[in-house]
Amino acid sequence: MKCETNDCKKKAVFHLNCSLCNKCYCLNHRLPEEHNCINLETINKINKSKNTQQLLENKTDCEKLENKI
Numbered sequence: 383m384k385c386e387t388n389d390c391k392k393k394a395v396f397h398l399n400c401s402l403c404n405k406c407y408c409l410n411h412r413l414p415e416e417h418n419c420i421n422l423e424t425i426n427k428i429n430k431s432k433n434t435q436q437l438l439e440n441k442t443d444c445e446k447l448e449n450k451i
Contacts, residue, residue, distance in 0.1 A: 387411045 383394045385408035392408040399406050402414050402421040411417040414425075 385411055387417045 383397060383406050384390075385392050385394045386405040387407060390408060390411060392410065394406045394408045396409070397406055398409070398412040400412070400414055400417065400419055402419045402425055405417075407417050414422045
């Protein structure tokens with residue numbers, strides 16, 4: 383099976399499918415960043431939103447700490 387990156391002539395020997403776009407790539411292009419995955423930006427936005435939400439949920443309130451002292 384040929385690597386699905388346009389300018390790559392290598393064979394995808396191990397059939398490494400991208401989890402974001404489900405296309406098959408060679409070892410050099412297996413990472414979403416390497417083959418300019420069409421879903422990478424969307425996934426990054428979702429992950430950033432999740433991380434922001436988690437940070438806000440775990441935020442320490444200074445007033446709570448002052449009351450314990």
